[in-house]
Amino acid sequence: MLDIHLLRNQLPMVAERLATRGVTLDTAAFEALEAERKHLQTHTQDLQAQRNILSKRVGILKARGEPAAAVFAEVSKLSAELKASEVALAELMPRFDAFVAVIPNLPHESVPVGKDETGNVEVLRWGRPRAFDFEVKDHVDLGSNLGGLDFETAVKISASRFALMRGGIARLHRVLAQFMLDMHTSKHGYTEVSVPYLVNPESMHGTGQLPKFEEDLFRVVRHDGSVLYLIPTAEVPVTNIVRDEIIAPEKLPLKFVCHTPCFRSEAGSYGRDTRGMIRQHQFDKVELVQIAHPDKSWAALEELTGHAEAVLQALDLPYRKVKLCTGDMGFGAAKTYDLEVWLPAQNTYREISSCSNYEAFQARRMHARFRNEKNKPELVHTLNGSGLAIGRTLVAILENYQNADGSITIPTVLRAYFGGAERITAGV
RNA sequence: GGAGAGGUGGCAGAGUGGUCGAAUGUACCUGACUCGAAAUCAGGCGAUGUCGCAAGGCAUCCGUGGGUUCGAAUCCCACCCUCUCCGCCA
Numbered sequence: 001m002l003d004i005h006l007l008r009n010q011l012p013m014v015a016e017r018l019a020t021r022g023v024t025l026d027t028a029a030f031e032a033l034e035a036e037r038k039h040l041q042t043h044t045q046d047l048q049a050q051r052n053i054l055s056k057r058v059g060i061l062k063a064r065g066e067p068a069a070a071v072f073a074e075v076s077k078l079s080a081e082l083k084a085s086e087v088a089l090a091e092l093m094p095r096f097d098a099f100v101a102v103i104p105n106l107p108h109e110s111v112p113v114g115k116d117e118t119g120n121v122e123v124l125r126w127g128r129p130r131a132f133d134f135e136v137k138d139h140v141d142l143g144s145n146l147g148g149l150d151f152e153t154a155v156k157i158s159a160s161r162f163a164l165m166r167g168g169i170a171r172l173h174r175v176l177a178q179f180m181l182d183m184h185t186s187k188h189g190y191t192e193v194s195v196p197y198l199v200n201p202e203s204m205h206g207t208g209q210l211p212k213f214e215e216d217l218f219r220v221v222r223h224d225g226s227v228l229y230l231i232p233t234a235e236v237p238v239t240n241i242v243r244d245e246i247i248a249p250e251k252l253p254l255k256f257v258c259h260t261p262c263f264r265s266e267a268g269s270y271g272r273d274t275r276g277m278i279r280q281h282q283f284d285k286v287e288l289v290q291i292a293h294p295d296k297s298w299a300a301l302e303e304l305t306g307h308a309e310a311v312l313q314a315l316d317l318p319y320r321k322v323k324l325c326t327g328d329m330g331f332g333a334a335k336t337y338d339l340e341v342w343l344p345a346q347n348t349y350r351e352i353s354s355c356s357n358y359e360a361f362q363a364r365r366m367h368a369r370f371r372n373e374k375n376k377p378e379l380v381h382t383l384n385g386s387g388l389a390i391g392r393t394l395v396a397i398l399e400n401y402q403n404a405d406g407s408i409t410i411p412t413v414l415r416a417y418f419g420g421a422e423r424i425t426a427g428v
Numbered sequence: 429g430g431a432g433a434g435g436u437g438g439c440a441g442a443g444u445g446g447u448c449g450a451a452u453g454u455a456c457c458u459g460a461c462u463c464g465a466a467a468u469c470a471g472g473c474g475a476u477g478u479c480g481c482a483a484g485g486c487a488u489c490c491g492u493g494g495g496u497u498c499g500a501a502u503c504c505c506a507c508c509c510u511c512u513c514c515g516c517c518a
């Protein structure tokens with residue numbers, strides 16, 4: 001959520017900056033809502049003040065044992081108008097809030113302006129794509145030849161866009177999560193958390209998935225009619241740890257790392273990446289979350305992105321780092337770096353991590369605050385990034401570490417997790 | 429699922445219809461004392477919203493949502509959550 005004062009006082013500037021994201025802010029609609037709000041709210045509060053004064057007078061008269069009938073008559077003249085004003089205000093405010101809740105964050109000034117992913121700016125490339133002296137296979141062929149990737153059975157059990165893994169591939173999948181967790185906790189100072197995978201609507205609203213993106217979520221209706229959602233990312237439960245909290249300043253930054261499955265309905269992406277594990281309804285991810293002091297959040301974004309890069313570097317996977325342009329950023333982000341890993345079979349870089357600073361956008365929705373130098377509550381800044389998406393890391397390892405015989409060389413840093421084995425072969 | 433207890437400010441904890449946004453303690457801030465600190469003493473200290481150039485005013489907030497009333501932390505209804513015990517269960 002944007003700061004409401006920014007909308008009131010600098011509406012043209014807000015509209016201009018949102019326009020760089022390709023979002024048209026209906027300023028006339030906002031001004032109309034704001035004018036109505038201002039009138040109804042001040043009017044209601046005036047009437048309430050009058051009522052309070054009169055009611056207090058009744059108390060004084062009763063205490064003295066004097067008659068209060070005259071005051072009662074005066075109050076009753078007020079009450080109908082007060083009631084009407086309160087009702088009108090109560091009717092308006094949800095409309096006002098709904099209008100503001102779907103306005104995306106303002107891009108940071110360092111974000112390049114562009115209308116879609118073609119406007120993104122490459123920041124760096126790391127590693128060099130390996131030269132193969134044989135025909136490369138993609139992860140689907142590699143996985144199925146090894147007997148470890150089985151999409152047909154997953155469809156039978158569940159539906160399309162789900163995967164079944166067996167043997168060495170399943171183990172690699174598990175090991176990757178553990179390797180990443182170990183790295184972030186032991187080297188980067190994150191605290192590991194384990195969280196619910198089903199969350200309430202308030203949490204989804206806090207991080208910005210609701211109200212605008214409900215169709216992207218899996219929704220679970222309980223027998224009593226209440227609703228929970230499957231998390232689309234650990235960002236949701238982990239960031240909501242600080243919802244409605246006031247954090248002691250010396251505790252900042254809070255740094256959490258969390259491995260969860262993620263569930264996305266992928267509505268609207270029919271036909272995209274239908275082959276293989278790139279785009280699934282369920283995938284695992286190790287997520288990094290930081291709750292930062294507002295003065296430190298920009299440094300924290302660089303740091304957090306570096307933590308995600310460290311995983312790719314340790315696995316010796318070539319990647320590039322991309323600064324997303326205004327038109328390609330997510331709803332709540334002020335700035336986002338994507339990390340894209342090299343996939344030889346696709347002969348291209350594909351997103352494997354997305355690291356963003358939300359500034360106070362989520363914190364304002366969540367009422368997540370800390371005590372500042374003046375001992376007053378102030379909104380924190382929130383950041384998160386994938387460190388990394390497990391499914392896509394698995395894909396990258398299969399494709400980048402494949403051998404001519406179809407086996408997979410296990411990256412050196414992972415061998416300890418495989419009892420020292422150097423390869424994944426069929427049946428293992 | 430059944431029975432009981434409870435949800436009040438950062439924390440603890442009083443308050444059962446009227447100057448209660450709320451005693452008191454603690455934490456925190458300022459000052460005095462001290463070489464400095466501790467202890468002690470004095471003062472200050474909730475949040476959100478809103479109006480205002482500002483000083484400041486006003487409104488709302490005692491788990492949540494309704495209701496009764498001129499007036500609700502306090503009375504009524506519903507719901508949520510926590511704790512204890514019993515039952516069931518990974």
